[in-house]
Amino acid sequence: MACAFRRSIASQLSRVLDLPPENLIKSISAVPISRKEEVADFQLSVHSVLESNSDHSKPDIQAQVQRLAEKLKCDTVVSEISTGPGTVNFRINRELLTKTVLQQVFEDGANYGLKSELFSGLPKNKVLVEFSSPNIAKKFHVGHLRSTIIGLLGTGFQLFGYEEKLKSNPLQHLFEVYVQVNKEAADDENVEKSAHEFFHRLEAGDQQALTLWQKFRDLSIKEYVQIYKRLGVHFDDYSGESFYREKYREVLSLLDKKGLLQRTKKGTAIVDLSRKGDPSLSCTVMRSDGTSLYVTRDLAAAIDRMNKYHFDSMIYVTDKGQQNHFQQVFQILRLMGYEWAERCQLVPFGIVQGMKTRRGDVTFLEDVINETRSRMLENMALSKTTKELENPHEIAERVGLAALIIQDFKGYLLSDYKFSWDRVFQSRGDTGVFLQYTHARLSSLEDSFESGHLRNINAACLQDPQSISILQHLLRYDEVLYKSSQDLQPRNIVSYLLTLSHLTAVAHKTLPIKGRLPEVAEARLHLFKAVRSVLANGMKLLGITPVSRM
Template identity: 35%
Template sequence: MKNEVVQGLYEVLDYRLSQETIETVLETPKYEHLGDIAFPCFELARINRKNPKLLAEELAEKLRGSVPIINTVEAIGPYVNIFYNKKLVMERTLSAIQVGENHYGAHEFGEGKTITMDLSSPNIAKPFSMGHLRSTVIGNAIGNVLEKCGYDVVRINYLGDWGTQFGKLIAAYTLWGNEVTVRSNPIQELLKLYIFFHEQAEQDQKLEDLGREWFKKLEDGDVYATKLWKWFREESLKEFQTIYNLLGVTFDSDKSEAYHHDQTPEVVEQLKEKGVLQTSQGAQVVPLEAEGLPPALIKKSDGTTLYTTRDLAAAIDRKNVYNFYQSLYVVGHEQSLHFDQLRAVLSKMGYDWADQLVHIPFGMMLQDGKKMSTRKGKVVFLQDVLQKAIDVAKQNIEEKNATLEKKEEVAKQVGVGAVIFHDIKNDRRNDVDFSYEEMLRFDGETAPYLQYTHARAKSILGKAPNISKKNHYDLPEQEWEAVWPLVKHIAMFPEVIKASAQEYNPSKLAKYLVKLAQAFNRFYTKVHILQEDAYMAARLEMVHAVTVVLKEGLNLLGIEAPEEM
């Protein structure tokens, strides 16, 4: 619909504004009675040095009758308010869904382009944190939406399995660790050791040195250090996998920091060749003063590598393997500087694709307004959160629908869905306050509300008599008021997908789904859907369309939509 309005305006404006400009200028009026879409004339008036009010009137006149999708046009002040041809919108939207089913809303603009996406990427020997949950679910949703736009998305779990912290952990284990205890509950016990190490190190400087020595040994391939590291890694992977299974997230690659560590000598060689590496107090750095950034540390004075070194190797490897159109990193905003440095160093190395690296930052998960810190032991275990959510969902089912089949499965879909949606629905850049209550709420703007709405629509369809499909739809005049907002929302789905993809912003889709569900629920209370009159086919087709869009929308966010709840 919007496209047609853009095209129409483009033509009546004699191609003076680009289609992109028209598209960004168009807005949705605050109130229904002001139209379905509006074109403010300020920008055009500025260019033409004309009065915006007069321009709006002129434009409205020209637009009248020139575009089929437009029913009426009104100039109000500097605005051209446009009302759609409701019947035509309904007909087109419903037949598009009849034909396309869950392909409805797809685009082709991403076809032939590969996007690599670095997401989740937790650190081994530590619990899977809420920050990593954010990266996982936000990243997964962005990936799905990009795929819906035609891109080839490669999901990479860049496991944090290399770095000084493993030297510290090995040191702690050799000092205070006990194999039997660690085997009984690996992640929690390793975390305890890690925390204890940091407490002790505050009094005893030598411990830090010991940690560094062990990391050096690990980098040099020491047998004992490597054996411990492998063990910690395996235990962590097992634990992470149970979380990924619950969340339903899969990856295409799990090349980790350790994997890319092996490529770092080559990177260092290249940096030397290009003459961008300098020695500073025994360490190797790339100065980035001209870029307004602190120097990037490439090698410490003891010869060990750093996070940046490994990320450089990984970026180059990804370009070589996938020849990406874009390389995304879904990582908390506290690492923005790191990614600025990464891009700066790559471009100093002469890689003209450096600006195809896009950091997609998100806010922190706070507890009582403060950052959660693994070192200080202030963590909430994600597995506990998910389990609690599933338990609450189960309880709900027992109370409301005890005879439901597949109770366990539905409880899992609802509980996990609640956690995922809670994380996605707000703009990712905002910090989120961790609250069990908020996370486990099942009403209001939540996944369970959307899932219930979907199941309710499905059950209406289940009760409907079998009638043959039509492709001409009409409704009695008095029903349009309740129906039109719903039709409009269903018709907007493709635009919402496009915007969510282009802005890497799945919260747009999440908010849209809530509005769609609300519009449906209003329709449901105001209109007698199953009344056997000439309009029943149209109403049922709408209900069907709602189920298709809600389900597909939820799936794109990484959430399942049970048929029955």
């Protein structure tokens, strides 16, 4: 694998540069493959390891590159050394490359890439991730539970709710109630007033209000669990910010003790984030009627989670409209003296535009999943390559979810994008359907031919350009995982897997197995098995369940 080769290269560089090998490891990277020309396997960025003054010109750097390359020698691992713009390039002995990469893929299995020395220097931390955050009784409509929503829902159910409908289809009925009471509130200010009163009673601990809210919460979570299950998602803890409604008074008390709480003429409580009396930089933490706000409950949640889990970092995954809100939360925590606030991080995501089902605009994840499965079933029925399947609905859902996930993760999370069902379900091109098709095709290949032991592989049979390109790409997997762990962007993994699938599509045509000499067939089969293994690993990291038939 890449780690063994990096260590060997770093060891030689260490002797020439008089630097510890571990200081050089992250400056040695696998070279991205090129469809136009053959490339080296690794390159050293000379800029990152040689101290140079800011006034050094590019020719000076290139001269240093040349001098460094001349001091290095080929050995049993490195067969060729060359230079590029700002880099020294290394070509690995081809048969050693073949045997090492394939052996590492099969030995490490699901941990391939994760055992890399790139991760060795990272401490094993406890990371808390808060994401999804659907509203109670809002059928997975993304957002947090806010007082207006739960207040309206409590009032609405007392006006329009039916216990029978609540038992048979809880979230659908609660959503209908919410829509109906929302319309009423627009025309009747008493309804809005009643909603605020309900929320006030809830925070004051009124038993009737608490019982009704608990019923809504239990029914919502029960249905969410089923939807999460379809996505292959499991949560360790279900505790939305509404869970902390009783703890917000402790937050207000702490803010008051630290001299951070100020009262306005209207009776609201604020925190001056500027510390200079700038009203435009203040954050309201309590309404005039004494009830909490979103920010107050998030402060309580953060403090409670640190006390409960002692996390090393906490990541909030929310839509980008909440960036300002969480900046305020983190800033208030810092003002309160919590140094761990520096370890809280927001990962914002953009807006999906134009998503519609055949029944019209859609905002519910359950409807999207159902529509995805339905459309995928139709596509599979029309495809000439679709085989008889024992569980077509399950396959259609898994392939459909892969299509949605890849569409969502292809770009930067923060970017908005326009949704297109036609583009999502393309079987060729950069889509989740193409990834699943590639995995299924490779699985079928394995089923058709038996493979022997890896030690019997003749590496000389895998020296063609297509095989070498795949092996070089497999070398880069650990770097891709490392980059995603640092910038928290799944697009790195998506791009890697799509490139791997395109390389495989070419190799599948040019490297046949049937009718070839046994040693050639055996070598190629092991190469395709390695690809399928890494492809499956990467898909699982993205929340995709690979299919073996489609």
